[in-house]
Amino acid sequence: xxxxxxxxxxxxxxxxxxxxxxxxxxxxxxxxxxxxxxxxxxxxxxxxxxxxxxxxxxxxxxxxxxxxxxxxxxxxxxxxxxxxxxxxxxxxxxxxxxxxxxxxxxxxxxxxxx
Amino acid sequence: xxxxxxxxxxxxxxxxxxxxxxxxxxxxxxxxxxxxxxxxxxxxxxxxxxxxxxxxxxxxxxxxxxxxxxxxxxxxxxxxxxxxxxxxxxxxxxxxxxxxxxxxxxxxxxxxxx
Numbered sequence: 001x002x003x004x005x006x007x008x009x010x011x012x013x014x015x016x017x018x019x020x021x022x023x024x025x026x027x028x029x030x031x032x033x034x035x036x037x038x039x040x041x042x043x044x045x046x047x048x049x050x051x052x053x054x055x056x057x058x059x060x061x062x063x064x065x066x067x068x069x070x071x072x073x074x075x076x077x078x079x080x081x082x083x084x085x086x087x088x089x090x091x092x093x094x095x096x097x098x099x100x101x102x103x104x105x106x107x108x109x110x111x112x113x114x
Numbered sequence: 115x116x117x118x119x120x121x122x123x124x125x126x127x128x129x130x131x132x133x134x135x136x137x138x139x140x141x142x143x144x145x146x147x148x149x150x151x152x153x154x155x156x157x158x159x160x161x162x163x164x165x166x167x168x169x170x171x172x173x174x175x176x177x178x179x180x181x182x183x184x185x186x187x188x189x190x191x192x193x194x195x196x197x198x199x200x201x202x203x204x205x206x207x208x209x210x211x212x213x214x215x216x217x218x219x220x221x222x223x224x225x226x227x228x
Contacts, residue, residue, distance in 0.1 A: 045219075092156070
């Protein structure tokens, strides 16, 4: 069975500083990998996805993520955070044989300080 | 284009009362999902439809939950009777069947059971 672990429940970062959110997954083959962001009272918005190919993927809002097969990781990064990046971030895994059944991590809450 | 529309956004009911949530997916998306997001957790799939057919409802508590997707467009998720543990955000999402797990989520319906 697939699983997703986001080790950090809560991260506080200063505006303008860099941000890295960790995600580890467990799956027998190469899964589809996603990062979603959820602002208060909003649904989940897709930041980026990895299906195959280049292991460094670019997303919206200046985010990028790197797939590392050897570490079963898909960490999300942003070089310089803005106050509007304060939100909850979810990593998700999609199985190639289970369409649409995304397994989500528990999320990481990001707080941005002035 | 219009996104995934859900209603109501908020619902407060007493336990043992019924409740229903409605979802209108993105036009042309033939796959529709209902996810439940408990407080402090990532979403979990309840049911997935391909057109009118429920192709994955293994996580739906069938004793009190029901769902339908008439004419392969709008969908309704019902809980009867509601229990305290049903308090959560119910998220609807849709995708193209060829969209390789790229789901677009609605804003969600937040249920509070007293």
